[in-house]
Amino acid sequence: MKKMFLAAAAMAMSLPGVAQAAATVTINFSGTTAVPSNNDFQSQLSGLGLNAYTALGASLIANGPVSLTFEFLGSESGYSDTFSTGSGVTYTESSWLENHFAAPILIGTTYFAGGDLKNFLNFTTSGVGSGGANATVGDEGFGIFLSRGMTSGSSTNVFYLGFDDQISKTDDNHDDFIVRVTVNSPVPEPSTWAMLLFGFGVVGFALRRRVSRTASFA
Secondary structure, three states: OHHHHHHHHHHHHHOOOOOOOOOOEEEEOOOOEEOOOOOOOHHHHHHOOEEEEEOOOOEEEEOOOEEEEEEEEEEEOOOOEEEEEOOOOEEEEOOOEEEOOOOOEEEEEEEEOOEEOEOOEEEEEOOEOOOEOOEEOOOOOEEEEEEOOOOOOEEEOEEEEEEOOOOOOOOOOOOOEEEEEEEEOOOOOHHHHHHHHHHHHHHHHHHHHHHHHHHHHO
């Protein structure tokens, strides 16, 4: 009986979409910059323990299938900037100054199969052609805020992004659109739950049959 339960547990963990480890994202970078005083949200970021950021050449790597939840925290821009994902989650800010650190606005939640998040997480701006530029992970305009002492290769289940839509200008502070990302283990798809329940049903039937046969020989 014990062997059957162990077999069922092993089968459940091997099914696609069933998390086998804590979901995290690894942040890789070669250099950091202190969050400047002209970042309109410096004090709020500092209150979260974030006093630096990385941008050019950085990477975000999901350690496996993950569920990503995005929240809009603030923006300071003369353009309309948009945060979007490769799965269709999107949100556009259109006010020159918004501060939602006290009450974040939910942008959406999406599934990501794992690996490099470059070109999956994106910022775009209406200012392209007027000094503004779009950005994805690893571009100079795509900032990743860091806590004091964080080293490259650190893994986390919460990270913060900041967009700079005019990276060539003097206002290089990555406060044009700030997003918080929370990483969770993905919820199994309905088809996965069906397979899981079917598997346990088979095990349960086998156990009942075994008990029945044992009783008949008693």
